[in-house]
Amino acid sequence: MYGQITGCRICGSEWLEVLLELGTQFLTGVFPRSPDESLTKGPLTLVRCDECGLVQLLYSYERTELYGAHYAYRSSLNRTMVNHLEAKAQMLMRTVDLRPDDVIVDVGSNDGTLLSFFSGRNLCLLGVDPSAARWRGGYPGDSQLIADFFSADLYRSAMGQRKARIVTSIAMFYDLERPLEFVREVADILADDGIWHLEQSYLPAMLRANAYDTICHEHVEYYALAQIKWLADKAGLTILDVERNDVNGGSFAVTLGRAGRLAPECRARVTRLLSEERRSGFDSLRPFKEFRDRVMAHKRELPERLHAIRARGESVLGYGASTKGNVILQFTDIDRALLPAIAEVNADKFGCVTPGTWIPIISETEARARKPDYFLVFPWHFRSGLIEREAAFLAAGGKLMFPLPSIEVVSTSRR
Missing domain, CATH: 3.40.50.720 (NAD(P)-binding Rossmann-like Domain)
Known part of the structure; x- marks a missing residue:
């Protein structure tokens, strides 16, 4: 099942302009056993909000059809991705002065690959992913898994009132129907000196690489840094750093936290990328x-x-x-x-x-x-x-x- 949105997923504006139509397609993340299986088929239409500039799908699909036992992607099967996630874990541990029993949460934890690189360090590790139940056996022994969609209440059911020092969201933030709600819930569980690190496809890189294959039923939004800043401002968070990389055809990794932790060199990177987006015309349709x-x-x-x-x-x-x-x-x-x-x-x-x-x-x-x-x-x-x-x-x-x-x-x- 699917339905057309009536307003932008982050600002609510009704002014949505069609950018690209990839036609009506069967759910792109589902691999049926035969052509006889009943599959949802719906439009892949990309639109842009005239108010905040968010690029997004015009239609929303049932998340229970997109995720769960049939979801097949596994990070551990790709050596390049494994190496990338290991390097990311090392970077985060250098960034945050972790103490025994500190909480690390990976939202969209998949098969536990990223969490595995934090294992064995006397930390409290939590994975949250609605598709991960069948991979539970591969998770680190010192971790917990909640095989469900993330919420602050769900987090507290496992961790009580303890706050997270590190929250990660790798290649999942663009899958959210209510991203501002998600950002506020992450802010709610984040320690005052904690960081939230998210990574996903970068809209300008997607366009430069002609990577229209990034546009699928799962990925309902396509972000530049300007839209991440819009969301962070609404939730009382600050962009602490940003880096671009070549993962998945061109991604950006954004680190967020409370105000007051922004190093000068990081501030320069954030300011430079926001300026580059404006100069490149991403606030226009060209x-x-x-x-x-x-x-x-x-x-x-x-x-x-x-x-x-x-x-x-x-x-x-x-x-x-x-x-x-x-x-x-x-x-x-x-x-x-x-x-x-x-x-x-x-x-x-x-x-x-x-x-x-x-x-x-x-x-x-x-x-x-x-x-x-x-x-x-x-x-x-x-x-x-x-x-x-x-x-x-x-x-x-x-x-x-x-x-x-x-x-x-x-x-x-x-x-």
Whole structure:
């Protein structure tokens, strides 16, 4: 089920302008066992609030359909992400002078990967995630898990009146229907000297990378720093620092806390990025119109490239069954006639099919046995790590096709 919003998700304004329409798609984060399963299908329409500038989906979807036992993404299966989360934990422990029994909360804790790097330090660790019950066995032994949607009351049911020294929200804040309420609840559980660290896709980076595959039913908002500041101001929090990185095609990590803890060099980074956003025109529609034109061109170009490969008598399989890949496949109308199967590392997806395009998902072992000439790589944002991982495939004459930011083929002769 889904419904159209009547106002901006953070400021309530009714003035929402359509930026991009990716068509009506089956829920992009669901991997059915067969095409016969009943799946929700609804529009992926991107709009921008004329009042506060928040970019968001025009439609909202039932969160019980998006998350829970069927949610398949796992941080621990991607070495690049594991390394990134380990580095993040180390950075946070350098930033906060942690004491025994201090509380660390990871909201959207997934399979416990981030929490594992705080383990064994005499800390009180709590993960909160509605999809994590089946991964409970992989959580650190010195942690607790609440397999539900976060709220301050839920936190207090586990921790009482103790405040959190560190709260993390990695790649989940843009999934919230009521983000201001969430920010206020985080502020409510945060210690006076605590920090909240959130990371997610960065809107300007998404546009520059043509990363329309970031636009899915789960991600209902698309933030620049200006909108994070708007929310923080409303909740009595201050942006303490911000950094950009290349994760997921371009993300930004924002650290927030109480006023009065802002170091001069951090203040400069925050001010500089806010100014850069204004200079780049993200308070206007121009960047979004240019993005839309590039996306529509890609819709034509990707199937054309696959047809050309087939016309030469060569074969191509998909690589990495993912939510992002499902967006691309449904938007470009690529089905099993062009892409017979998709190789995947997560055994939970073996035997499933992609929503809407119904492409079978097989193990990497089975895919390699088919000896494809090309792999079309859907997790393109892990480009360097995947090129290294697939060195043997490339050495044997195989080619990796990355669909974004622009279509690129990597082979031993073109690396």
